[in-house]
Amino acid sequence: MDLFNALVALSNFVIIPAIAYGSQLALGALGVTLIYGILRFSNFAHGDTMAFGAMLAVLITWLLQSMGVSFGPLPTALLALPFAILGTMALVLLTDRVVYRFYREQKAKPVILVIVSMGVMFIMNGLVRFIIGPNDQRFSDGERFIISVREFKALTGLKEGLAIKTTQGITVVVAIICVALLFWFLNRTRTGKSMRAYSDNEDLALLSGINPERVVMYTWLIVAALATTAGVLYGLDKSFKPFVYFQLLLPIFASAIVGGLGSPLGAIAGGFVIAFSEVTITYAWKKVLKYAMPESLEPSSLVQLLSTDYKFAVSFVILIVVLLFKPTGLFKGKSV
Amino acid sequence: MSDTTRTAALFGLVFAMIALTGFMQSWNVALFILNMGLISAIMALGVNLQWGFAGLFNVGVMGFVALGGLAVVLTSAAPVEGAWSAGGWRIVIALLAGAGTIVGTVMVRQRMAKGRARTIATLSILVVGFFLYRGIFDPAVEAVEAINPALQGNLGGLNLPVLLAWPMGGLLAAGVAWLIGKTALGLRSDYLAIATLGIAEIIIAVMKNEDWLARGVKNMVGLDRPVPYEIDLQNTSSFVNRAEGLGLDPATASSLFVKLNYSMLFTVVLVIIFVMAQLALKSPWGRMMRAIRDNEVAAEAMGKDVTNRHLQIFVLGSAVCGIAGAMMTTLDGQLTPGTYQPLRYTFLIWVMVIVGGSGNNLGAVLGGFLIWFLWVQVEPMGLWLMEMITVGMPEGSGLKKHLIDSAAHMRLLTMGVILLLVLRFSPRGLIPEK
Numbered sequence: 001m002d003l004f005n006a007l008v009a010l011s012n013f014v015i016i017p018a019i020a021y022g023s024q025l026a027l028g029a030l031g032v033t034l035i036y037g038i039l040r041f042s043n044f045a046h047g048d049t050m051a052f053g054a055m056l057a058v059l060i061t062w063l064l065q066s067m068g069v070s071f072g073p074l075p076t077a078l079l080a081l082p083f084a085i086l087g088t089m090a091l092v093l094l095t096d097r098v099v100y101r102f103y104r105e106q107k108a109k110p111v112i113l114v115i116v117s118m119g120v121m122f123i124m125n126g127l128v129r130f131i132i133g134p135n136d137q138r139f140s141d142g143e144r145f146i147i148s149v150r151e152f153k154a155l156t157g158l159k160e161g162l163a164i165k166t167t168q169g170i171t172v173v174v175a176i177i178c179v180a181l182l183f184w185f186l187n188r189t190r191t192g193k194s195m196r197a198y199s200d201n202e203d204l205a206l207l208s209g210i211n212p213e214r215v216v217m218y219t220w221l222i223v224a225a226l227a228t229t230a231g232v233l234y235g236l237d238k239s240f241k242p243f244v245y246f247q248l249l250l251p252i253f254a255s256a257i258v259g260g261l262g263s264p265l266g267a268i269a270g271g272f273v274i275a276f277s278e279v280t281i282t283y284a285w286k287k288v289l290k291y292a293m294p295e296s297l298e299p300s301s302l303v304q305l306l307s308t309d310y311k312f313a314v315s316f317v318i319l320i321v322v323l324l325f326k327p328t329g330l331f332k333g334k335s336v
Numbered sequence: 337m338s339d340t341t342r343t344a345a346l347f348g349l350v351f352a353m354i355a356l357t358g359f360m361q362s363w364n365v366a367l368f369i370l371n372m373g374l375i376s377a378i379m380a381l382g383v384n385l386q387w388g389f390a391g392l393f394n395v396g397v398m399g400f401v402a403l404g405g406l407a408v409v410l411t412s413a414a415p416v417e418g419a420w421s422a423g424g425w426r427i428v429i430a431l432l433a434g435a436g437t438i439v440g441t442v443m444v445r446q447r448m449a450k451g452r453a454r455t456i457a458t459l460s461i462l463v464v465g466f467f468l469y470r471g472i473f474d475p476a477v478e479a480v481e482a483i484n485p486a487l488q489g490n491l492g493g494l495n496l497p498v499l500l501a502w503p504m505g506g507l508l509a510a511g512v513a514w515l516i517g518k519t520a521l522g523l524r525s526d527y528l529a530i531a532t533l534g535i536a537e538i539i540i541a542v543m544k545n546e547d548w549l550a551r552g553v554k555n556m557v558g559l560d561r562p563v564p565y566e567i568d569l570q571n572t573s574s575f576v577n578r579a580e581g582l583g584l585d586p587a588t589a590s591s592l593f594v595k596l597n598y599s600m601l602f603t604v605v606l607v608i609i610f611v612m613a614q615l616a617l618k619s620p621w622g623r624m625m626r627a628i629r630d631n632e633v634a635a636e637a638m639g640k641d642v643t644n645r646h647l648q649i650f651v652l653g654s655a656v657c658g659i660a661g662a663m664m665t666t667l668d669g670q671l672t673p674g675t676y677q678p679l680r681y682t683f684l685i686w687v688m689v690i691v692g693g694s695g696n697n698l699g700a701v702l703g704g705f706l707i708w709f710l711w712v713q714v715e716p717m718g719l720w721l722m723e724m725i726t727v728g729m730p731e732g733s734g735l736k737k738h739l740i741d742s743a744a745h746m747r748l749l750t751m752g753v754i755l756l757l758v759l760r761f762s763p764r765g766l767i768p769e770k
Contacts, residue, residue, distance in 0.1 A: 041526070042526040042529065042530070099756060099760075102760060110525070110526065111391075111393055111525050111526070112759070112763075114393070114525075114526055114529065115686070115690060115755075115759065116756065116759055118683055118686060118687075118755065119687075119752045119753075119755035119756040119759065120752065120756070121683070121752070122679070122683065122687075122748050122749070122751045122752030122755065123748075123749055123752030123753060123756070124752075125679065125748050125752075126745055126746070126747070126748030126749030126750075126751075126752060127749060129742070129745035129748065130742045130745045130746070130749065131742075133741075133742065133745075134745070246678075246679070247537075249533070250530070250533060250534050250537060253530045253533075254530070254534070257527065257530065305466075307545060309541050309544065309545045310538075310541055310545070312534060312537040312538055312541055313538045313541065315534070316531070316534035316535070316537075316538060319530070319531065319534065320519060320520070320531065323523060323527060323531075324519070327523075
């Protein structure tokens with residue numbers, strides 16, 4: 001038994017990746033949940049909004065790199081992020097003006113808006129592939145590790161190494177800043193309060209003189225910022241590939257629904273629930289158990305519950321279980 | 337213009353465009369578009385059953401189409417020598433054990449009173465069942481996949497005629513749809529959408545990874561076909577003579593002949609399904625379905641069993657998609673799980689239904705043909721457009737190269753624009769529901 005090494009192996013392969021992935025999912029799910037709360041439909045184009053934002057960041061990063069600008073040990077993409085957010089904001093405001101507003105004025109049924117968002121998804125997906133192509137793009141630079149395996153081993157003298165990638169650290173820090181800003185905005189500012197009021201009860205909000213178009217505009221702006229940030233962080237951590245963002249739609253929706261659609265706190269919780277279950281269920285536990293168990297009980301197989309290719313199945317099963325037992329999600333969401 | 341003339345004109349337009357393709361490009365391309373158009377029309381009919389009749393928001397079409405393809409392998413492929421004795425039966429037993437675990441869990445939860453005892457019983461059944469299942473399953477799979485892994489390593493099929501695979505595809509899709517419907521149909525519309533989206537991804541993941549089933553991403557090629565092979569035709573003197581009599585060279589003639597055979601088979605299936613769907617729509621059952629769609633609460637108050645009716649039509653629509661999927665795999669002659677993508681096999685079918693006119697079977701068929709035609713032809717059109725735009729740019733400029741290379745991605749953009757335009761200006765589709 002060697003609990004220290006077990007703990008280190010566990011952090012290295014499960015806890016740290018899951019925290020980073022969970023933060024990315026949480027940021028994505030926050031966007032989905034805000035749209036659901038204010039505009040009252042499930043936005044199928046969200047994954048592609050993330051892809052669009054990340055694409056802008058990649059292009060701006062390349063531009064900055066060619067101009068010789070760098071951010072020291074941090075990735076240049078962080079400098080590009082604000083510009084990418086502005087670009088995405090322009091795009092979503094344009095889509096809202098050209099596409100969604102018409103249906104809002106018609107008071108169309110939510111399911112019609114979902115189908116409309118399918119059309120937007122096609123267009124954004126095509127746009128991203130048109131501009132940057134369907135291939136993998138790498139755009140992270142700067143220091144690769146906050147602490148690498150070798151440094152950690154030298155520091156502690158343990159047999160197992162622990163590596164924290166810069167991108168993982170940045171993901172968590174940026175996610176915390178984003179969430180703090182968002183909650184400050186929703187709870188402390190006048191506009192944020194009017195957004196929550198509108199989400200809770202549209203008619204009462206209108207009666208008290210809240211301008212719905214203004215609320216909708218702020219929602220889209222926040223969603224654009226969240227989606228771009230989530231997209232860039234995911235791209236930095238893994239790599240940028242347009243199709244992957246489309247596939248992220250499923251875990252993101254699962255996070256938002258598990259947490260309770262329309263509840264920002266739930267979206268964050270849901271993101272981490274989904275991320276931790278995906279990683280723990282598809283991780284081969286042999287390495288950790290080898291340290292944690294007495295020698296006689298050491299497992300001979302990989303002790304992997306499901307192969308990594310089934311990670312979709314994990315988010316899906318959690319989704320179904322939560323929906324069957326707690327239909328409004330962990331944090332009471334709303335149902336339209 | 338009356339409705340009938342309008343419908344006839346729209347269909348005439350689509351077929352004229354396909355014919356024009358034949359004259360301007362080649363008849364091979366035209367027949368390819370026609371064949372896949374027939375299949376797309378059947379898929380659109382399936383989605384129209386669910387969405388148009390019953391208002392069920394199923395975005396898992398891809399999964400059912402893929403299951404149809406799987407059925408082709410399981411029905412028509414030759415059984416692999418020794419695979420069943422090596423581990424085939426043990427796989428079946430393992431799967432039964434897995435199913436038994438789930439049934440047992442559900443029964444325990446229904447029979448026992450709520451409380452700590454029930455939770456413990458549920459968890460222990462699940463844990464024991466899981467390890468039992470993996471204990472039987474893993475070695476059996478290993479044994480099957482060890483048989484001639486370069487070419488086989490799967491169980492193979494039943495060696496039945498390939499035409500039987502089409503109804504089998506429908507049955508397989510229907511069976512899975514029943515399971516899904518039982519768990520997910522109680523959910524609200526957008527939850528159901530997410531659930532079906534997930535299920536489709538899981539079905540594809542299973543088909544990609546379970547090599548013992550149909551070789552996974554190693555693909556099954558050279559599947560049986562219900563029509564003669566081109567090479568055999570070219571070696572038949574009577575066929576060659578007749579082709580030369582028509583002024584065609586044997587290679588082209590044989591490929592056209594094969595495609596025409598497929599077209600006829602597909603047309604027969606489309607007509608049968610269309611007539612059945614049409615009869616269903618006009619029957620008391622169809623009226624009840626639409627009544628449920630338009631007002632669930634009222635229908636329930638009138639004593640209609642909404643959940644069961646939804647389950648019924650979900651299974652039927654998925655079966656139709658399964659049949660179309662089986663037909664598509666037969667046409668391709670291969671099963672390649674890696675090529676199933678939600679944009680192409682789920683959302684494109686949705687565009688067909690919405691553009692054609694949801695709730696109207698003729699509309700769905702029209703949408704199937706029209707959107708498929710555009711999906712194929714937008715690419716050459718986009719390339720032509722890009723060449724026109726870039727004509728003034730200097731040779732070898734980066735932008736010119738990029739624009740021409742990106743022309744292939746025009747089709748997604750076009751489909752999105754078409755969908756949004758139809759939803760905005762003709763929300764009930766080209767041939768609206770009566």
